[in-house]
Amino acid sequence: MTRKSATNRHKSSKSAALGRSLARGLRQAIAYERGELKGRVEVYNVPPAVDVRSVREKTRLSQADFANRYGFNRRSLQDWEQGRRTPDSAARAYLLVIAANPRAVDEALFRKAS
Numbered sequence: 001m002t003r004k005s006a007t008n009r010h011k012s013s014k015s016a017a018l019g020r021s022l023a024r025g026l027r028q029a030i031a032y033e034r035g036e037l038k039g040r041v042e043v044y045n046v047p048p049a050v051d052v053r054s055v056r057e058k059t060r061l062s063q064a065d066f067a068n069r070y071g072f073n074r075r076s077l078q079d080w081e082q083g084r085r086t087p088d089s090a091a092r093a094y095l096l097v098i099a100a101n102p103r104a105v106d107e108a109l110f111r112k113a114s
Helices: 003-033 052-059 063-070 074-081 088-098 102-109
Strands: none
Touching: 052 063, 052 074, 052 088, 063 074, 063 102, 088 102
16 A cells, blocks of 8 residues: 555545534534433633732733733733723633633643644
């Protein structure tokens, strides 16, 4: 068997697996829409306020470094810390995760592609 045909066979099997996965997902979506399948919904209540400054200070990073490391706008971070604005619920949830487990956030964000 040539190297090219082995590569094509591998691509073909990956394509077939992808096709089966897509078809299964489509069948599940149709069943859900018809009411035949019940989805499970997890509801998380994000607190209405987060002490942004204390979260940042816990990491021992400056405002600029914290904003750059975690993908926040520096000006928004300053506004949150000084009480001029409040982070939206997604940002509050993200800040809570950073406060609870900054190492896990770092591992997720800075994992080297393999």
